[in-house]
Amino acid sequence: MNSGEEKRHIWLDSTGYGRIRSGDGRGRRIAISPMISSAGFHLPSVDIFECNEVHSMDSSRFVKWLWETSCTLRGENDDAKICTIIHNATCHNEQTDETKLPKCAWKKSEIVQWLDDHKVPYLNLYTKAELLELAVAYAPEKRLKVDEAAKEFRVEILRLPIKHCVLNPIELA
Template sequence: MFFYFAFLDLGDCYMLGAVQISVVFFLEKFINLDTLLQELKVKYMYQHSRTSLAKLLKNIGFTYKKDDNRRALMEKPYVVTQRRKFLKKYMDNFASTNPKKVVVLDETWVYANGSVRKSWQDQDIRSVKRCSGDGARYIVIHAGNVNGFIPHVGKIFKAKTDSRDYHTAMNAEIFEEWVKDLCSALEEPSLILLDNASYHSRQKEKRPTTAWKKCDLQNWLEENNIPYNATDKKDTLLNICRNNYTEKKYAVDEIIEQAGHEVLRLPPYHCIFNAIEMVWSQAKRSYDKEIIKPNMDPIKAWTLGLETVTSEQWGNYFRHTHKCIAEYWEREKFLIRTVQEIIINVNVNTDSSDSDFDLNGCEELQCS
């Protein structure tokens, strides 16, 4: 989809870009073929027939299908901003003369009885396997790079909670201690990718919130040498605090940076940028085959599952993820360039300086 534009002249590329941008940025309205065509004609972006527009949309990768809520979340303005920052930092590292090796990490879980819930059955009720339940849950954490798992850092432990959300079985203390072990095990300065789970994001200093008492707000202002009036009400104090927020500092980031490595946080809802997700999928399939064997315990079964993921497969997963990231990078650069051109064109052809387009985060992305 992204390289299709390389074979078009500037005018055709602009027209295709206008159509693509319109579909993306007019999503707050109900868009079908007729309403999109009308919108494009009003904006002087496309003056051809309905049939031609349908063919064009198909050629540039669009299909008319049921909306995916996760994809909608991925395009929220604050997520787009974080994605652009991630893409730029990742690709800058990749293009540098001395790139840091990328290390990915994540947590997942397995059940003591496995997760296979299918069997060969006929109409006889006797052929239906009785489910014994999931059993205890085990939390898993590991890290790897393009060559495979980082040796001696894998951790698996039995969850102490019955919650269906495995994140409740982890906390910042456990994770931060594990990160120290990871940093010690890395043989060279690395770029460590991690998501924004709450236990990855313990702040060194808590920011004031509406739940804070007035005296706590005053203490925070005094500790940070920020002036206020003793007669100020709580709302006023809170606004003063908010106006003096500094950049968030995470405990994990400090641990990683002090060890000589660099942190790159994944944008929300973008697990597709984390190669270890495919590793988990393969390891869990192997785990489900091992755990049903006689006298097999979860820790041994998981160890055997990890051993099925070879160094070559790790490399394949990394290359697949890099390709995905590179495609997003090209798309973001193209979108920004085209949006800027369209805004200029729309403003020239209208009496208003307002625009339907959001350039949120564009200042972070230098398109070369």
């Protein structure tokens, strides 16, 4: 949401019908992250913050928000079954540091260090490409930061398809 899109007045035409004039959409951008249930917005979970034009939410902010919200929900009802429904945005799917694989842009020494850290056997004469193939072959099971934060408070995560207009309420809004 851009603060320049906030409408304070509605102009009425001769028939009595109103219309909201379009603004240029400039101004500070804010993002609002609430937890929504069948009872409406969960006010303690609302997070409002200013963002830039490029990106509004990153993984570290989302994981922190989910952790705090899960803690609040679990504190409100310790024995309730809690399920959080999220879509598959990139900020929801960042892997934990232990399960991230080496990238092609890494130096050979960094890939070797990753293999050593994960106790993967290799020969010193392997090329960088062979070391990357070896890392993929011995890849640890993928774990996501969001899942780890939710698991701490016994909160189940259900993921929806990206931008699914029927299943995702934010797309309907």
